[in-house]
Amino acid sequence: MDNAEDLKRPVQLPADCSIGAIRGVYEMVRDAFRRESRVEIDCSGVDKADVTSVQLLLSTAKTATLEGRPLVLTALSPSLRTTFERAGLPDETMGGQSVSQQNNPQHSDGT
Incomplete structure (x- = not known):
C-alpha cells in the first residue's frame, strides 16, 4: 500500500491525453478522486x-463542485x-486555479 505522502502527490497526466489514451487517463483521475479529498492534477x-481531454x-470539475471538493x-x-482555447473555453477557466469554484456557470439564483 502507498504511504500517506504518496497519496498526496499531484496526479501527473501522461503525455498522451487524446481519445486513444483517455480510458487510462480517466482511470488515473478516478482513482485519485476516490482516495483523496482534494485532488491536484499536474497538466505540464x-x-x-x-476534446476528450477537455x-x-x-466532468471532473463538475463532480468536484457537486461534492464540494477542491x-x-x-x-x-x-x-x-x-x-x-479551441473548445471555446477562456484561459482562466482551467489554468492553475481551483476549478471546482471556477467552473460553476450558475448564477446565485440557480440559472
Missing part, C-alpha cells in the same frame, strides 16, 4: 490533447491550453 506533461477535465489543475501545457 501533456503533449497530445483533444470533456474529462470539465480540484486544482496546475501547469497547463501549451498543447492542453490550446485545446481548451
